[in-house]
Amino acid sequence: MSAVLEIEGLRKTYRSRKRGVRHALDGFDMRVEAGQVHGFLGPNGSGKTTTLRTLLGLIRPNGGRMAILGQELPHALPAVAGQVGAIVESPQFFPHFSARDTLGLLAQAGELPRQRVDEVLELVGLRDRAGERVKTYSLGMKQRLAVASALLKNPKLLILDEPANGLDPGGIREMRGLMRDLSENGMTVVLSSHILGEIQLICDSVTIISLGRRVAFGPVEQVLAAHSQGSVRVRLEAVSDLSQAADALTRAGVRVATEPDHLMLSGVDKPATVSRLLAEQGLYVSELTPVAVDLESVFLELTATAPVPGQHRQVDQSAKVDQTGTAGGWGA
């Protein structure tokens, strides 16, 4: 597959007299293949929006390489801008214009036919409210308008930053369907979101960023598999036997975490070996469940942003791993 979006070693450094030097992007890499829905994940302040803004020419990078549709940026940005639809961060529109005016002005600036405005208004469900001023819209309606503005060009690459923000459950489902439809019709979608369940549901691949560097990338299932760690939950008939079972399993080389009413094992290739090992000790298993890892837990693990009781994590407290340690299938 050909890459629609390529980023290599992207750097952006902010210098401030008060706060010193901060590397918003520290050699960031990303690759998105054509026709995919690609999730772009990262904690707050990790560099997601900086990446998107840099890609779209709003921020000047300090180094690195970027390309969209095979054309080098930012030099070729004016040439490819017509094929890239984007919304960055929260939707912002002139509050006293109607949705139709807003899109009409953009369409005129982009030399697009007027009927395209009606098409995208229909697509995002704003047809009947298109004549109302944007300031009367809810956040979800503004979000729909933002998506409409990004779709107006019928782009080959659609970049959406938090598109589900403010949407009601029905709207989120509609958005999910829309992303799928667009992807099936050949559009490549880059989706930045914190709703990781959604990302897992609709994305073919993901890139996870932390402190300005890529910490994981690849097809969703590969990223999940790479971090599943063979976890198994074990319950015994008698809770009082948990410590004896933990000892036996530890001696057998299994990593064990003791919880109040069960054990969490990791590094287990075959769960059946656990039940056999415990049976040999006269301990009888009442539950033996392989624990499926989800994107949220992988994300929290990779970015080290899982909440810790009694601690208040600060925005920049997340993990940055060496790039040689990244997981995933393709890229770079």
Added chain:
Amino acid sequence: MSLFVTELRRLGKRRVTRLMLVLLVLGLATVATAFSFSSEKLSPAAVAEAEAKANNDYQTAMTEWKRTIAECEAAAGRGENTEDRYGPNCGKDYQPQPDMFEAKWYLPYQFDFRAEFPLFIAVFAASVALFGFIVGASFVGAEWNTGGMMNLLLWRPKRLTVLGTKLAALLTTVFGLTVVLGALWTAAFWLIASQRGSTAKMTGGVWQSIGLDGLRALGMTLLVAAVGFALASLGRHTAMALGAAVGIFAVSEIGIRIAVAVLGVQFGDRYVLSTYAQSWFLKQAELFDYDTCQFSQGACEPATYMVTWQQSAVVFGVALVGALVAAFWTMRRRDIS
């Protein structure tokens, strides 16, 4: 071209533009209407009445003068000191003269188009310039503030082209508005002069002079609009331009005046911006230094310093170029976050 037309449309659709246009038209219409009531066309009867009043006042003054002399002489005859009360020689030297009671002073006000319209061109230019400043600043400031500029740059990722096109759309609008409203303004005052004033001595040369005044007025409106636009673009907020305008006014009109007065700078007003505005509209502004007067040697003839409209053009030109270069440079260099 499509971007230019889009920006023209965007500017026209903006609420601030429409509101300010309504206020501008209402304000100008109010000034013209109110002024038309203050002018009165001089009829032969009004002239005769004024001449009669002038003559009457002259006769009254003469009678009073004679009565005062007689009263003084009587007092002198009684051996009283009359000088303190009546002045030397019983005030005979202060005989009222006919030219002290000119009939024209007794006439009602009549608008003279030839002599007075240039002042109204300045009033018009100041009004349109204020409109241009606010609309220009808001046009780019609100776009930055609401994210409109960022949206536009996602469509047209050529920063200088986008900013330049916006500026061109603004200046085209202000130009068109100045020409159209200026024509209406001229027509209104011509009508006032025709119906309730005087249009005498309007030669081709006078019209040419008025035309040049109009061109300078047009230049001022475009300049102020462009500076407002540039300041708001620099600060990425409408308030930046308005704040800068207030700051420049305070520094120039108050701060510099106080500073030059304290330092005793000769012709200190040549450092004040309003002197150059005055010079721009009136072709020149003459400054006087009364400290050079030698009153002991008779009538004072203070030293003078002339500020010409060409000097004003240089000052305003430098300000305009400086503001625009800064705005475009920051547009090119600064991140949009």
